[in-house]
Amino acid sequence: MSKLEKKVVVITGSSRGFCFNIAEEMLKHGALVVITGRSQQAIESALNALxxxxxxxxxxxxxxxxDQVYQLxxxxxxNEGKSTSGLTMRATHLLLGVC
Known part of the structure; x- marks a missing residue:
C-alpha cells in the first residue's frame, strides 16, 4: 500500500505540462487528485486523459x-474534507495562508 493511498493531493496548474505529469504519478500511487487550471476546456481535456x-x-x-484561491x-x-494531506502548488506563497 502506497503512502499516498486515499490521500488528497491538490496540484495547481496541472491541466498540462510538468504538473499534469505529477498528477499522473499521484494517481498511480492511489492519491485522490484535484487538478486546477485557468480554463474549463483545459481542465476537461486533462480530466479525459486522467x-x-x-x-x-x-x-x-x-x-x-x-478570491479564486479561497474558493478553491x-x-x-x-468535497474532500479538512484533512487534505498533500499539496503540490505552483503558487505556494498564495495558498499557505489558506490551507
Missing amino acids: QAQGHVRGEICDVTDE AESIIQ
Missing part, C-alpha cells in the same frame, strides 16, 4: 486571483 487512472476531479482556479480551498474542504 480519469481512467484513478479518482480525479478538476477546478478552475487562477492562482494569481486571491473552500471547494476542497467541502
Whole structure:
C-alpha cells in the first residue's frame, strides 16, 4: 500500500505540462487528485486523459486571483474534507495562508 493511498493531493496548474505529469504519478500511487487550471476546456481535456487512472476531479482556479484561491480551498474542504494531506502548488506563497 502506497503512502499516498486515499490521500488528497491538490496540484495547481496541472491541466498540462510538468504538473499534469505529477498528477499522473499521484494517481498511480492511489492519491485522490484535484487538478486546477485557468480554463474549463483545459481542465476537461486533462480530466479525459486522467480519469481512467484513478479518482480525479478538476477546478478552475487562477492562482494569481486571491478570491479564486479561497474558493478553491473552500471547494476542497467541502468535497474532500479538512484533512487534505498533500499539496503540490505552483503558487505556494498564495495558498499557505489558506490551507
